Each structure stands twice: as C-alpha cells, then as structure tokens.
Amino acid sequence: MTGSNQQGNLQDHSDLSHGVCLGFDTRAIHHAFDPAAFSRAVQPPVFLTSTYGFESVAANDAAASHGGRLYAREYNPTTEILEQRLANLEGAEAGLVVTTGMAAFGTLILSLLSQDDELVVHNTLYSNTVAMVEQGLPRFGIKVVPVDLSEPSNLDAAITDKTKLVYFETPVNPLSTILDIAAIAERAHGLNVKVAVDSTFASPALQRPIEHGADIVLHSLTKYINGHGDTLGGALLGDAETLHMLRETGLRYITGATLSPHSAFLILRGLKTLSLRMERHSASALAIARMLEAHPAVAWVSYPFLESRSIARKQMTQGSGMLAFGLHSGFEGARTMLDRLQLVTRAVSLGDTDSLIYHPASILRARQSIRKDAHLIEGVGEDLVRLSVGLEDVSDLIADLRQALQVL
CATH class of the missing domain: 3.90.1150.10 (Aspartate Aminotransferase, domain 1)
Known part of the structure; x- marks a missing residue:
C-alpha cells in the first residue's frame, strides 16, 4: 500500500479521461505519475535512496506493522510507478519488477512452489529457464513435468494433486511458435491449477495473457518493453494477493533481486514508445x-x-x-x-x-x-x-x- 505522503505521486490521470477509459499509449505515457507532485517534472525522478526516514517512532512502528515502506529492497517510488504502469497495461491488479527476466522466474517459482510440489512446463523454453528446471529445481525437491502444450489436452495426464503451476512461453523462444493461452488456461483451471505465461516476445502492446485466462504474466523487461538494449529487468504481473506474496517472500528474502531505480527509469522511458x-x-x-x-x-x-x-x-x-x-x-x-x-x-x-x-x-x-x-x-x-x-x-x-x- 502507498503511504499517505506518496499518494499524490502516483495518480493515474483518470481525471483527464472524464469517465472514458484512456487508450494504451496514453496510459503507457501517463499512468501512475502526477507531475504536480514533483515540481511539475514531466519525467519521473530517480530515487537513489537505500532507506526511508519516519517522523516518529510511532510512525515507524505503524509502517512496519502494515508492511510499509521501510527499505529499498522492497520499495522505491520510481520502481513503484513502473510496477503500477505495467500492471495497468497488462490488465493485472498488481506488479513486481526485479533485476532480470530470470530473477522474475526464480522469484515466481521459489515463492509459489515447495519441496514435493510439481511444475508443468512446455517442452520448449528459453535455454536458461531450461537450465533452471532441469538442474536447479530438482535440487530443491520440486518435480518438473515437461509437456507438449501445443495440444492442451496433454495437461489432463500431466497434472496431479501435487501440481501447483503450469508455465509456458508464447511466442516460444526461439521457435516463435504459438501456444493457445485460452485453451491451456481452461484445462489447467478445470484441474484447479494456476497458469503463468512468459509474454516477453509479444509485450503487452500485442498480447495480454490475462485477458485470455492466464493468472500471472512474466516479462523480461530487458527486451521489447525497454527496447533500447541498455538495461536489464524483469516483471511479474497478476492478482494483488499473489503479487503481495511474491514481494514479501520472493523479493524480500528469497532472491532479493531488487531492480535499480535508474533501470526502472530507463524502462519507463522505453515503455512510452x-x-x-x-x-x-x-x-x-x-x-x-x-x-x-x-x-x-x-x-x-x-x-x-x-x-x-x-x-x-x-x-x-x-x-x-x-x-x-x-x-x-x-x-x-x-x-x-x-x-x-x-x-x-x-x-x-x-x-x-x-x-x-x-x-x-x-x-x-x-x-x-x-x-x-x-x-x-x-x-x-x-x-x-x-x-x-x-x-x-x-x-x-x-x-x-x-x-x-x-x-x-
């Protein structure tokens, strides 16, 4: 939740729309930032601070007891603008940005799955994700089940009562083949399993998996969303409850993969075009x-x-x-x-x-x-x-x- 001293910083310009939903490009430029709160600066400032001060001990206590903004690992005003803007464009309730796309995958999997859980994946994935599911996750007692998801009915035999998540890319790296998000999500949800989609190849400008039934969307922000080859980043977008847990466990003490505020600024710049x-x-x-x-x-x-x-x-x-x-x-x-x-x-x-x-x-x-x-x-x-x-x-x-x- 945003502290009262920052409420004015993160307005979404809804007052400009006069009740009409703003278009994608307008939101990519304006959502979650109000220049009036920053001396009319048109571009969001880069907050280079590792911690935050409080007016009193009581205020510090109140912030801590409500998951407030204590330390820059979990919160920075610049990265929060990026998280809110990405979530808005993707049609998600909330977002979390981290250092790389692989940090996003690690944060997702190590937060949602535990020993003896199972993860179903498409049998073709980004090469470093393959290394993670083949070499990394088995070390933690997580079983990975590769499936050809080009035929969604293959999920019926792959999903068990231990399956916690179905994960795939579309378009698939590096083949540029397409998987049917809606059909896969329908099958998985029918078996009470969540679906996460890596939509890096498309970006929210071309594809929004949540609209087709996905629960969580992953992006390597390094790629199209930044678009200029000058910084790294990753994002997870989905429902508020899941994203809160990913921040409070995955980012806070499992991966600690905090995106730098300068990288967030560069990605916000790229997002505008x-x-x-x-x-x-x-x-x-x-x-x-x-x-x-x-x-x-x-x-x-x-x-x-x-x-x-x-x-x-x-x-x-x-x-x-x-x-x-x-x-x-x-x-x-x-x-x-x-x-x-x-x-x-x-x-x-x-x-x-x-x-x-x-x-x-x-x-x-x-x-x-x-x-x-x-x-x-x-x-x-x-x-x-x-x-x-x-x-x-x-x-x-x-x-x-x-x-x-x-x-x-």
Missing part, C-alpha cells in the same frame, strides 16, 4: 518472413503472422519482431550466412532497436567444451537461426539478408 516500436518491429518482421519463405536457400520459416497461424491472430494483434528459420545447408550454412551479414548484428539478445541474429547450435558447441551436459532445447535443430528484427529500414535488412544468403 512501446506501441510505436512494436508496430515497426512487426511490419518489418512479416516482410522479412515472407522474403525468406520464398528464398530458395531457406528450408523453413516460423513467424506468428504468416497466413496459416490462426491461434496467433486470435490472441495477438500483430506478430512481433521475432522469427526463426532454417537453411537447406544446415549448420555450416547458418554459420556462413551469419559471417556474411554486414548490417544485422550477431548477438544473443532481442527486442532492441538494432536487428540481432543468433545461431543456437554454434553457441552450444562452444559451451560443450566447458559444460559437457549442454544440449539444444526441445524442438531446436542445428539449422535454426533466430532473428530479432530491429527498427532499421526494412529494405536495408532484406538486402543484407539476401546478400548473405547468395552463396548458399
């Missing part, structure tokens, strides 16, 4: 996906808004900037193509203004020299190339990809 950026990312990615689909060197392309993807069009407004493809020339062809690129940057992240390309199998082979157990995740072949389409002129990106594919 999210919708505009996602339109450009999506339009360019669709044009590139169609070019690659027609190219003789390309064996296959996966992009959510290619014509056959009906589920994507049901739950997303556009296809986002992520696509995957494979070449007829396989592993060696992918390496040759990446080395020939002149404009697209070879890098492992995504969602930046710059276009970034990544060949998982090459990185895997390098890692196996120091980690013998490293392996490609389910569904990812040695030919797969992941492309994060940036904001450059799409004609320049297409020309660069064409020349890189020319010799294959």
Whole structure:
C-alpha cells in the first residue's frame, strides 16, 4: 500500500479521461505519475535512496506493522510507478519488477512452489529457464513435468494433486511458435491449477495473457518493453494477493533481486514508445518472413503472422519482431550466412532497436567444451537461426539478408 505522503505521486490521470477509459499509449505515457507532485517534472525522478526516514517512532512502528515502506529492497517510488504502469497495461491488479527476466522466474517459482510440489512446463523454453528446471529445481525437491502444450489436452495426464503451476512461453523462444493461452488456461483451471505465461516476445502492446485466462504474466523487461538494449529487468504481473506474496517472500528474502531505480527509469522511458516500436518491429518482421519463405536457400520459416497461424491472430494483434528459420545447408550454412551479414548484428539478445541474429547450435558447441551436459532445447535443430528484427529500414535488412544468403 502507498503511504499517505506518496499518494499524490502516483495518480493515474483518470481525471483527464472524464469517465472514458484512456487508450494504451496514453496510459503507457501517463499512468501512475502526477507531475504536480514533483515540481511539475514531466519525467519521473530517480530515487537513489537505500532507506526511508519516519517522523516518529510511532510512525515507524505503524509502517512496519502494515508492511510499509521501510527499505529499498522492497520499495522505491520510481520502481513503484513502473510496477503500477505495467500492471495497468497488462490488465493485472498488481506488479513486481526485479533485476532480470530470470530473477522474475526464480522469484515466481521459489515463492509459489515447495519441496514435493510439481511444475508443468512446455517442452520448449528459453535455454536458461531450461537450465533452471532441469538442474536447479530438482535440487530443491520440486518435480518438473515437461509437456507438449501445443495440444492442451496433454495437461489432463500431466497434472496431479501435487501440481501447483503450469508455465509456458508464447511466442516460444526461439521457435516463435504459438501456444493457445485460452485453451491451456481452461484445462489447467478445470484441474484447479494456476497458469503463468512468459509474454516477453509479444509485450503487452500485442498480447495480454490475462485477458485470455492466464493468472500471472512474466516479462523480461530487458527486451521489447525497454527496447533500447541498455538495461536489464524483469516483471511479474497478476492478482494483488499473489503479487503481495511474491514481494514479501520472493523479493524480500528469497532472491532479493531488487531492480535499480535508474533501470526502472530507463524502462519507463522505453515503455512510452512501446506501441510505436512494436508496430515497426512487426511490419518489418512479416516482410522479412515472407522474403525468406520464398528464398530458395531457406528450408523453413516460423513467424506468428504468416497466413496459416490462426491461434496467433486470435490472441495477438500483430506478430512481433521475432522469427526463426532454417537453411537447406544446415549448420555450416547458418554459420556462413551469419559471417556474411554486414548490417544485422550477431548477438544473443532481442527486442532492441538494432536487428540481432543468433545461431543456437554454434553457441552450444562452444559451451560443450566447458559444460559437457549442454544440449539444444526441445524442438531446436542445428539449422535454426533466430532473428530479432530491429527498427532499421526494412529494405536495408532484406538486402543484407539476401546478400548473405547468395552463396548458399
């Protein structure tokens, strides 16, 4: 709860709407911040403090007894603006921001699950999430059950009385395939199990899983929501009771993964242009996906808004900037193509203004020299190339990809 001395700081500009719900972009710019409370500053200040003073011992006691704002691990005014704004855009009751997307996953799982509990996941996940569910969670006595959730009825056999959560990504990293949120949520809820969705590839500008039945949404804020490749962050969004528990257990004493106020400021800045950026990312990615689909060197392309993807069009407004493809020339062809690129940057992240390309199998082979157990995740072949389409002129990106594919 917000202390009385901060109530004026976090107004949502509802008085500007005259009873009409404000649009997504307006809320992305204004929600939860009132410049009048900060000497008319248009941008939210960055609060660089590790603790908070109180007017009296009694006030300190009152704050402590009501879960008040005592220490910057659990609360900062800048991060609170970000949490409230993200929750509003996602259609959630509350939000929690942390240092990275992996910190968000760790906070979620280690807060909600205990020894002997079970977690059902889709059989393809982000590689570091795979490491967590394969290597980390079993150490704590948590059983992980991988399931092909492209067929939601598979949940019927996977869920037991020990299952506490179903977790999946859509679009799926790095395949850019789509899972049906509503169908999965309906099955899970019918068996009294909550659903958490990693919606990083889409962002709330394109997809809001809570509207389709999900209980909790996870984002790597590092990616599209920040959008500029200059800071890390993660977010969890959902009902107020669950989010309060994630803050009071996960953040306070399990992970302690507090997002810095400066990072929160940068992410708030990026959030203001999210919708505009996602339109450009999506339009360019669709044009590139169609070019690659027609190219003789390309064996296959996966992009959510290619014509056959009906589920994507049901739950997303556009296809986002992520696509995957494979070449007829396989592993060696992918390496040759990446080395020939002149404009697209070879890098492992995504969602930046710059276009970034990544060949998982090459990185895997390098890692196996120091980690013998490293392996490609389910569904990812040695030919797969992941492309994060940036904001450059799409004609320049297409020309660069064409020349890189020319010799294959």
